[in-house]
Amino acid sequence: MFNYIAQWYKEKFADPHAVTLFLFLSVCFAVLYFFSDLLMPIMVAIAIAFLLEQPVQRVAKFGLSRNKAVMVVMILFTVVALTAIFGLVPVLWQQTSNLVQEVPTMVGKGNNYLMTLPEQYPEIVNESQIDALIGSIKDKLLQWGQLILEFSVNSLSNVVALMVYLILVPIMVFFFLKDKDELLANAIRFLPKERRLTSQVGAEMHQQIHNYVRGKVLEILIIGIVSTVIFALLGLRFPVLLGSLVGFSVLVPYVGAAVVTVPVCLVGLFQWGFSAQFGYLVLWYGIIQAVDGNILVPFLFSEAVNLHPVAIIIAVIMFGGLWGFWGVFFAIPLATLVKAVINAWPSTTKSDDLILE
Structure with missing residues (x-):
């Protein structure tokens, strides 16, 4: 042992x-x-x-x-x-x-x-x-x-x-x-x-974090503004508040969109009931989420390292629990850091031993 x-x-x-x-x-x-x-x-x-x-x-x-x-x-x-x-x-x-x-x-x-x-x-x-x-x-x-x-x-x-x-x-x-x-x-x-490995991981993470922060800020602004405008045009009450919630929901992938759906649908339901107007709200909200997940995210984060959804959720839970809002915000870059360290970590083999000798 x-x-x-x-x-x-x-x-x-x-x-x-x-x-x-x-x-x-x-x-x-x-x-x-x-x-x-x-x-x-x-x-x-x-x-x-x-x-x-x-x-x-x-x-x-x-x-x-x-x-x-x-x-x-x-x-x-x-x-x-x-x-x-x-x-x-x-x-x-x-x-x-x-x-x-x-x-x-x-x-x-x-x-x-x-x-x-x-x-x-x-x-x-x-x-x-x-x-x-x-x-x-x-x-x-x-x-x-x-x-x-x-x-x-x-x-x-x-x-x-x-x-x-x-x-x-x-x-x-x-x-x-x-x-x-x-x-x-x-x-x-x-x-x-x-510090060769430290510099290597640092250079890789610098680019990854830069792409992520820039893309995430743009995603929040675009989704928040578009949601606010659509909610206002539909006549939904509290459009700025609900649009801002939809914008910031992209901070937590998968989970955020599911959670913010509840207040949006409840406000629309109490305002219009099960009517055609409520159906239009659900339709437009679904379009916003589809455009975000299938067009906006791939375009903004095309240079980011792909992570499995389970890894993203685990990272959000762990780093969010440690550092709150900023832990959630940087959960994906931190998960990418863990992945980069694992990939860059050397393992000594016999050929390596010969080179070192």
Whole structure:
């Protein structure tokens, strides 16, 4: 048993470059796991700077220095962010408040409809089953109401944290872009010389993460805007709120689309009932999901490494549980990182031993 373990260790860790890669990944994981709350503003700033790096390079091609290109991109980014904060957020807040206020009315209509089921289908359901279902729904709504109240109270205490994000994150993004080469050079100095595999995996992941972040942001914007416009044209209530939910649902592949279908269909059902208008809503929503899955995703992520759906779901669950929203956002790149490390990890064979000797 011990000989087998020793042989396995020798095969997998005979290359010092592999040891460097293992230690580097272990330290990064440990730091993120134990200090993720403290480092989250820095991680957000790094993610935004990574996203803005390509626009900076494109602006610099017009003959501007890097510092001036960074200034131009940061000004444009600030204008877009402020427009979203002061233009979109109030609308979302208003529609969310209206929806919460109408929940009791929707629940009452749902209860009335459920109570008619025993009369219409006595061979399938009875009054006791309906009463149990209504009680379960009320308990769930009460739990959700408590969660919303706790979130509102916690939000008041997190105003200072929000101000920290709004002030410190843009400052860090600016310096990450401006002093990119100097910061990277200083970080590389702490790595051992035997870092061939680390550099190989890093170069591969740089391209993969860049493609993923760019594609995911575009996918969220396209699906969110298109959904909002279609919902508004159909006359659906709360179009901005529901369109935004559909847009952000693409963060969680497969699961997100299934979850967000519930509020979209419920709002349409309570608004129109089982009518032709509700059928049009379901049809257009199905078209949006089909276009996203069969046209938009293959086009935006054509250069991304293909992963099995089970691997994607497992990655979303694991990394989302570890790091919340950003864990979900980067679940696919992190899963790709695991796959790249496994593929790049050397295994010592007899031919390798001869070469090393």
